[in-house]
Amino acid sequence: MAIPVMKTSAWIRVRNSKIHGKGVFAAKRIPKGTRVIEYLGERISHAEADARYDDHDPNDNHTFLFIVDKKTVIDAGVGGNAARFINHCCDGNCESVIEARRVFIETTRAVEEGEELGYDYEIGREPDDPPNVDEIFACRCGSPKCRGTMLWPPEDPRKKKSAKKTAKQSGKKSPRTTPKSGAKRGRADAAGRKRSRKS
Numbered sequence: 001m002a003i004p005v006m007k008t009s010a011w012i013r014v015r016n017s018k019i020h021g022k023g024v025f026a027a028k029r030i031p032k033g034t035r036v037i038e039y040l041g042e043r044i045s046h047a048e049a050d051a052r053y054d055d056h057d058p059n060d061n062h063t064f065l066f067i068v069d070k071k072t073v074i075d076a077g078v079g080g081n082a083a084r085f086i087n088h089c090c091d092g093n094c095e096s097v098i099e100a101r102r103v104f105i106e107t108t109r110a111v112e113e114g115e116e117l118g119y120d121y122e123i124g125r126e127p128d129d130p131p132n133v134d135e136i137f138a139c140r141c142g143s144p145k146c147r148g149t150m151l152w153p154p155e156d157p158r159k160k161k162s163a164k165k166t167a168k169q170s171g172k173k174s175p176r177t178t179p180k181s182g183a184k185r186g187r188a189d190a191a192g193r194k195r196s197r198k199s
C-alpha cells in the first residue's frame with residue numbers, strides 16, 4: 001500500500017531560528033523514531049536542478065534541493081512544505097530516510113517541546129566547488145560535535161568504504177539508499193543528502 005503523503009505535521013511549528021532563518025520546532029514532545037514530516041517539493045532531474053539554479057549566487061547557501069537518487073532531486077523551492085525549513089545540524093535530533101523514492105524526516109531521539117529539529121545535510125562536495133565553499137556552507141549549529149560546515153567531509157582517497165560508513169552513520173533503521181561497491185562516485189553516492197545549488 002502506498003505511504004500516505006505527509007504534507008503537514010501536528011508535531012511541528014515553523015518559526016524564526018537562531019541557527020539560520022526560519023527553523024522547525026517541536027510543538028510537543030516527539031518520541032524517538034517518529035516520522036515527523038515528508039520532504040516535499042517538485043521532483044526534477046539533476047540536469048533540471050542545474051538549469052534551474054544556474055545563475056544562483058554561489059555565496060548563498062540556501063538550498064531546498066534534496067537528492068533522492070541518481071535520477072531525481074526534490075526541489076522544495078517549488079511546492080515545498082515545512083520540511084524545507086528544518087535546519088542543518090551536525091549532531092541533530094533527526095535523520096532523513098528514503099523510502100519508496102520519497103524522503104521523510106524522522107527523529108533519532110526524543111525531542112522536547114520547543115526544541116529545534118535538525119539533521120545532517122551531508123552536502124556532497126563537487127569538483128567545481130569554489131575554494132571558500134566551507135565558508136559559504138559554514139555551520140553554526142552550536143553542537144559540541146559541530147564540523148563547522150554543512151558539507152560532508154572530503155573523502156579520503158585511501159579508503160573506499162564511504163558507502164558503508166554512510167549507511168552505518170545513518171542508523172540501522174534507515175533504509176537510505178547507499179551506492180553499491182564499485183558504483184561510480186558522484187551524485188549517486190549522494191542519495192539522501194541535500195544538494196548545493198550550483199551545478
Ligand SMILES: [Zn+2]
Pocket residue numbers: 089090091139140141142143145146147148149
Ligand atoms: Zn554544525
